[in-house]
Amino acid sequence: KEKVEITKEQKALTKVIVEAYNRHQIPQDVAKKLLQDQYSVEENFLLLTEMATSQVQVIVEFTKSIPGFLSLDHEDQIALLKGSAVEAMFLRSAQVFSKKMPNGHNGILEERIRKSGISEEFITPMFNFYKSIIGLHMSLEEQALLTAITILTPDRPYVKDHQAVEKLQEPMLDVLRKVCVLQHPQEPQYFARLLGRLTELRTLTHYHAEMLTSWRMNDHKFTPLLCEIWDVQ
Numbered sequence: 001k002e003k004v005e006i007t008k009e010q011k012a013l014t015k016v017i018v019e020a021y022n023r024h025q026i027p028q029d030v031a032k033k034l035l036q037d038q039y040s041v042e043e044n045f046l047l048l049t050e051m052a053t054s055q056v057q058v059i060v061e062f063t064k065s066i067p068g069f070l071s072l073d074h075e076d077q078i079a080l081l082k083g084s085a086v087e088a089m090f091l092r093s094a095q096v097f098s099k100k101m102p103n104g105h106n107g108i109l110e111e112r113i114r115k116s117g118i119s120e121e122f123i124t125p126m127f128n129f130y131k132s133i134i135g136l137h138m139s140l141e142e143q144a145l146l147t148a149i150t151i152l153t154p155d156r157p158y159v160k161d162h163q164a165v166e167k168l169q170e171p172m173l174d175v176l177r178k179v180c181v182l183q184h185p186q187e188p189q190y191f192a193r194l195l196g197r198l199t200e201l202r203t204l205t206h207y208h209a210e211m212l213t214s215w216r217m218n219d220h221k222f223t224p225l226l227c228e229i230w231d232v233q
């Protein structure tokens with residue numbers, strides 16, 4: 001049985017990523033808001049565009065803290081952020097949804113999201129993804145590292161220097177693999193399952209533009225930033 005050892009550098013890298021991840025805590029508010037009141041489809045759509053807009057800004061700050069990111073080619077930095085923003089939003093939503101809440105609150109939250117205005121056909125795939133994330137019982141380190149790994153995906157559209165991005169993503173994958181072995185000793189395939197979620201995440205983000213334009217209301221307004229990041233308008 002190979003003894004898994006996290007090196008000093010890997011501990012330091014994990015600390016930097018988790019601290020940066022902890023700084024982006026806005027999403028808790030959205031769960032609290034949804035639990036407080038029932039909103040109209042228009043209000044829910046507005047809340048989504050506000051949350052998603054602030055989430056993009058938050059992800060930019062998080063990404064800038066990833067060691068080495070700011071030394072990448074500037075156009076590649078933009079390509080990585082643009083290519084991962086929607087995935088990061090759904091990953092964040094799933095992590096918010098997986099938070100254990102007082103009795104019954106998770107049921108209310110699910111109900112409110114089901115009725116928020118999302119078209120019927122997207123609700124099942126979205127909740128299937130969220131429930132698969134819940135089933136993993138991810139630790140904070142795993143959530144933070146997985147978010148960083150998602151952002152540092154070398155094969156995003158328009159990325160020129162794949163090698164440079166791989167060089168940043170690899171150490172994250174190495175330390176995530178070790179963290180998974182140490183935190184889930186009974187599940188040798190846990191790391192593989194975790195990465196498998198990223199494949200499911202990509203299929204979910206495949207419909208994101210349609211999920212927005214088919215929100216059950218007329219005249220969908222998007223912020224300029226969201227028009228940039230989402231393929232809408």
Ligand SMILES: O=C(Nc1ccccc1F)[C@H](C1CCCCC1)n1c(-c2ccc(Cl)cc2)nc2cc(F)c(F)cc21
Pocket residue numbers: 026027030031034044045047048051052055089090092093094096097098109112113116118208211212
């Ligand atoms: O705000 C949101 N997500 C979100 C965005 C940025 C940072 C953090 C976030 F949680 C929206 C709300 C918006 C208001 C109406 C209900 C859905 N949201 C989604 C979601 C995201 C995108 C599409 Cl196209 C469809 C649903 N899934 C959620 C699961 C949750 F547990 C949760 F608390 C909120 C969630």
